[in-house]
Amino acid sequence: MELPLSRAVAPDLEWRASSPSTNSELVRRAAELPDLAVLATDDQTAGRGRLDRVWSAAPGASLAISVVVRLDPGAADPQRLGWLPLLAGVAMTRAVRELGVAGAGLKWPNDVLVDGRKISGVLTELTAHGVVIGAGLNTRMTEEQLPVPTATSLAIEGVADGEADAPLADRALAAYLRALRDLVARWREAPTAGALRPLVEPVLDTLGAAVRVDQPGLAPLRGVAEGLDDDGRLLVRPGGGSSALVAVSAGDVTHLRYE
Numbered sequence: 342m343e344l345p346l347s348r349a350v351a352p353d354l355e356w357r358a359s360s361p362s363t364n365s366e367l368v369r370r371a372a373e374l375p376d377l378a379v380l381a382t383d384d385q386t387a388g389r390g391r392l393d394r395v396w397s398a399a400p401g402a403s404l405a406i407s408v409v410v411r412l413d414p415g416a417a418d419p420q421r422l423g424w425l426p427l428l429a430g431v432a433m434t435r436a437v438r439e440l441g442v443a444g445a446g447l448k449w450p451n452d453v454l455v456d457g458r459k460i461s462g463v464l465t466e467l468t469a470h471g472v473v474i475g476a477g478l479n480t481r482m483t484e485e486q487l488p489v490p491t492a493t494s495l496a497i498e499g500v501a502d503g504e505a506d507a508p509l510a511d512r513a514l515a516a517y518l519r520a521l522r523d524l525v526a527r528w529r530e531a532p533t534a535g536a537l538r539p540l541v542e543p544v545l546d547t548l549g550a551a552v553r554v555d556q557p558g559l560a561p562l563r564g565v566a567e568g569l570d571d572d573g574r575l576l577v578r579p580g581g582g583s584s585a586l587v588a589v590s591a592g593d594v595t596h597l598r599y600e
């Protein structure tokens with residue numbers, strides 16, 4: 342596929358007609374790749390989500406994009422690393438909004454939703470040589486092609502293909518890569534990890550939402566999401582009352598208004 346807009350952002354981007362999993366390939370190759378190397382396809386055949394969940398998509402109707410962020414020795418500060426998945430979600434939220442879907446927002450930690458339906462998911466994997474940031478974005482999927490009823494796509498949200506100056510896949514890929522490169526640069530420059538919070542909070546739909554958090558081995562936690570701590574963890578006020586905030590670092594968060 343011709344990708345003039347995306348190649349202007351990332352000249353050495355590798356495009357595949359098909360790939361089992363762009364993340365798996367970049368995790369394997371992370372040692373030999375330069376910083377911000379990109380691998381993308383519109384036909385990912387064995388996409389992965391968190392916790393061995395499956396990410397599925399019809400050929401030609403979605404993008405799978407993986408980017409390597411090389412880490413300098415000693416730069417793997419866990420507090421700062423915790424913000425990268427969030428920033429990848431912010432980059433995708435910005436891209437989806439730029440394409441015309443004003444209602445796109447981030448669900449903590451890194452799903453992009455439109456009215457409660459997932460248009461993009463991000464999967465970040467740490468290797469010895471860097472972080473691989475993978476994103477799946479539903480581009481041209483029709484209602485019939487959606488793998489789960491809780492999904493949506495750019496096309497379903499009214500973003501037209503073929504009318505603009507470049508194919509939708511190229512416009513979407515370029516918008517995401519531009520936003521991600523900007524945010525990774527800010528991530529590197531930030532004086533403290535906590536200084537990254539203002540980049541995330543404005544697009545984080547989870548803030549102020551009633552949530553249920555399911556964590557392995559623990560009773561479900563219900564409360565109101567009130568903020569992020571310096572590690573990017575979600576701060577939940579149990580019961581929405583006056584009890585102490587609980588910091589959530591992993592687990593499945595459900596926005597209760599969409600249940």
Ligand code: ATP
Binds near residue numbers: 394398452
């Ligand atoms: P959930 O979305 O169920 O809260 P999660 O945030 O952990 O889970 P991921 O690991 O990012 O999700 O993605 C896997 C899940 O996303 C699958 O279990 C399925 O419910 C959903 N899914 C799979 N393919 C798509 C797709 N193309 N678009 C939207 N959602 C999808």
